[in-house]
Amino acid sequence: MLPCKPIIKRISLFLFTLVALFLTTDIAAQDGKVLYQTNCQICHSLDKNLTGPALRGFLERGPWGDREELYKWVHNPAAYLATSDYASQLKNQYGTIMQAFPQLTNEEIDAIAEYVATAPPPGGTPTGGPVPEGAPDNSNRNSIFFGILSLILAVIALILMQVNSNLKKLSDDKENIRRPDPVPFYRNKIYIAMFAMVFFVVGGYYLAKGAIKLGRDKGYMPEQPIYYSHKVHAGINQISCLYCHGSAMESKHAAIPSVNTCMNCHKAISSYEKGPQLYTEDGREVDGTAEIAKLYKYAGFDPARPNDWDPAKAKPVEWIKIHNLPDHVYFNHSQHVKAGNVQCQTCHGPIQDMDVVSQFSELSMGWCVNCHRETKVNFYNEGDSTGNKFYSIYEKFHNDLASGKMDSVTVSDIGGTECQKCHY
């Protein structure tokens, strides 16, 4: 019995150290992750060369297998640079030298190396498969179906009428009643009058509809040089409309962003991985990564050599203008967006849900005037200091509002439907 105790003691000690060992390595890796996230990932990614090289497997590269060398480098890159060919080669490749991290202890650097060596590889499950398409629009198919049905019925009715007249003729012949020869249907005045009326109504309807559509492009959806999805950028990734179209606040135009604006993010984002599968309007699959490659072609950017990029050599992407007003109408974005506080979506529709942009509004004069009649102006309110001081010049309306003579002022009231406001 006696020798048992030490054995149990030894085993429990062994188990304890084992558990402790597991725990400590785990804690080190955990710490490493946090340290990596706070210190490294601003410039480094695990699998992608960014400002600095991809870190996965760095212990096998250059002199970094020797931890002493690694500590020296991290604590003072500038001093280490002079002593190492590998480091100066890196500097040439990336055009910049790493920031010094003198505050990191050797153990912390070990922890980071541990995390980088054990970090799970990328990939896994892509978020969100292809989004199931909504039920196809049936209304068009229905109208075709009813059209065919009424045509068939009309033909049957015609045949029956002919049969009826023939039978009548036969019975008349039998009973020897003499009647004038029946007129063929294309000479029959009733038929001609009916046909003319139908033709007049249907033809007139299409003619009027076609004439109204002249010069209007609601639903215009051209194919752009690059498949750019507003849904991915403005919807999923929540980039403000004004990030790219900022001049809507300041000028007549809501400017089309320069290639430079695209490259602010796409210098680093070279592949489309995390969003849903994209489709063109006619259902073809779109390869987002290939579309980003098109942008690189315009920008003259080589993702393998990001430091050689010269923005001055970029060529503009020639986007096709969709929302276009005739030359004889003046429209100013800043007037509507800044002074009027109108949302982008009011005229351009739910742009954050559109993969392919189409013209949402009629952009006809009636559409403009209607909005000017209905929209209330946001007058400045002294009481709670809300509203827009821009309109303070309309003194009479302010007085009328204060005395209760009017309950609200529309754009039309302040001259928004005067001809020369837009046509001059």
Next chain:
Amino acid sequence: MKKSFIAAGIITMGIVAIGCGGGDDTRNNAYMPDMAYSRAYETYTMSAEKIAELQKQGIFYNTMPVEGTIARGEMEPYYISNDTTGYAQSSSVQDPLPEMDETYYKEAERLYLVNCAVCHGSKLDGNGPLWKGGDGPYPAAPRNLLDDYSKGLSDGTMYHVITYGKGLMGSYAHQVNPKQRWMLVKYMRSIQSGSKPAATDSTAAAATGNGTVTSDSAAMAAPATN
């Protein structure tokens, strides 16, 4: 004779009906194309080919402002160059703007939320919608503007970085003008130090919406509202 008239009528009617209705990827015809489509050169209509065409006629058209000129109301240009010496020099550049009042602060906040928050986060914590703690599409973590490194930067260096970019961040010189850049620096400083101009809280800024685009839609929720 009569029949041929009717037939001709039907055919013209058909052509008119088809001709007016453009498809999804073509524009409809206009009543008077000369009036609808400008003959004068408008923004974005000057392609390289058009400029070359004009040059053949002896007209030299340039879309760039004349070198050495400054737009009215514009601040003096920033002469420090985009390299390591320029970066070092920038720390001595002084912020030329006076202290922000409430209106300026609101505008600066708007500028920050539109241009910066998408990466650096609306709280300046480096966790904007493009990074989302590593779930967003951006491969590198944006700088946490509240960390000691950012707090230690001088105003001039922050201005320099907005102007020329640093690391993965691109130049924002074409998106925010010099005055707006200084306003952004001031805004970041005020959040870093936790001091705001008096009588400004986020609810008031959201309610007035004077000059800002506020939206309840998902697209603009993060950057454009408070």
